[in-house]
Amino acid sequence: MRCEWMNPVPGRSRLPYLLAKRKIKQTDLARELNLTEGFISQVISGKKYFSYQNAAHAARILRCTMEELHEWDD
Secondary structure, rough: OOOHHHHOOOOOOOHHHHHHOOOOOOHHHHHHOOOHHHHHHHHHHOOOOHHHHHHHHHHHHHOOOOOHHHHOOO
C-alpha cells in the first residue's frame, strides 16, 4: 500500500518568481548548475524535475529551501 504523504508530488514551479526576486537569469542558473537552459525551461513547465543534488544547489543559489522551489498541495 502506497502512502501519499511519503511521496508528495511537487506542484507548479516557483522558479520564475525566485529568479526574478534574486535578479538571476534562467541562463545564469543553468550555467551555475551545469545544465542546459532547455532543461531549466522543462523544470519550470513541470515536464522535468531537479535531482536532489541539483535542487539543493539551486536552492542555495536562490537563497531558499528546496521545498520553496515548487508549490505543494496540503
